[in-house]
Amino acid sequence: MLKLIEILKFGVILVNLIMMSKLYKTILILFLLVGGILLSIFSSQSEKDVSKKLIKKEIVSNNKPIVDIPVEYFPEETTIKVNKKLDSLLKRINKRHDFHGSVLVAKNQKIVYQNQVGYADFRKKVPLKEESVFQLASVSKQFTAAAIMQLKEKGKIKLTDTVNYFFPEFPYKNITIKNLLNHTSGLPKYFWVAEHEWKENKAPTNTDLMSVLPFSKAQRFFKPGRNFDYSNTGYVVLASIVEKVSGLPYNQYLKKYIFDPLNMNNSFVYSYQNDTVRKNQLNGYRLYRGWKHLKIGNTVNDAIVGDKNVYSTAEDLFKWTYALNSGNLLSKESLQQMYSKGETIFGRKVPYGFGFRMGRKDDKNVYHYGKWNGFSTALTNYLEEDLVVIVLEHTSYNSLKYLNKRIKKIISENLKV
Structure with a gap:
């Protein structure tokens, strides 16, 4: 305040001196011109500083976790019986049915059971561990659907937008984003x-x-909306729309807006020939002549993402499901749409929401299975019971539905909460 008064006093003296001068008009004009130039420079610099602060703030907010997902466990004394029975089940299917994978069960948003059995690398006899990262295959589709719903909530897309709105040369006309999400697009197989x-x-x-x-x-x-046909192509197109609208590659979008915010530190998108193999990233295998495990190689379809190629762990998938169900990633309205059956233009319900399958008779059983290059995966969400069962495997195991039922039965009969 004192400095301001001193500056004002100096300004008054300076003006008086100028007025006393014979050249006061000329000096006054020069003074005003110089002052205007300096004011313009300082104003411009100030705007740049504000802009930098806003950009920095935006970057910080984008990297800040949406929610700190608590990885909580039931007290050991309440799960001793369940753990014993599930351990026994895993050992049995490992020996009899060549199961090499990871299982996680959560009830009321707390982990009841988490374990893995078998090998990560058969040649080196390296056992699986909690950090072993599995290809999710078609379970990846729910991440693509969530990315689309995030963009919808930001007002950047509408579910009624057609693919041609984003890609004018796309040859299959009048297909909406909603058609792609619930597999009523009729697209051919890519x-x-x-x-x-x-x-x-x-x-x-x-x-x-x-x-x-x-x-x-x-x-x-078929023409859009007339029927239901499970389409990997549809989810590839959705991933392409995510890239087009967000300006980010699909892998970077998921990292920035889903994996990092939820602290899913062992999750990523892998595109064959375009990305480097990560630490703890597993290969898929098949059993040869009943005893030898052969590594399954990549194919011409393995660089494409959106329908598959998300890699993750059981614990990261628990964080993901927790965040969805608790409304920390998407609004309740968006989640309701993801968890609701689609329908054809004739009003017939289809057993698929957005990135999730639905039981034909039970809408409260939301799930997805995946199978690709030796990986078999399942994420089952029993909404009414607040029960989540996650199974990840990498040696072409074929009985995930049976295993899911066995796990659910053991939990129902032996966990008293």
């Missing part, structure tokens, strides 16, 4: 396109596939 119409030596990416489709001979199965 596997055939990649295997028969892609001529490069390198596996195609999403961008490559979207550039090939306008010239493809592949015909759609």
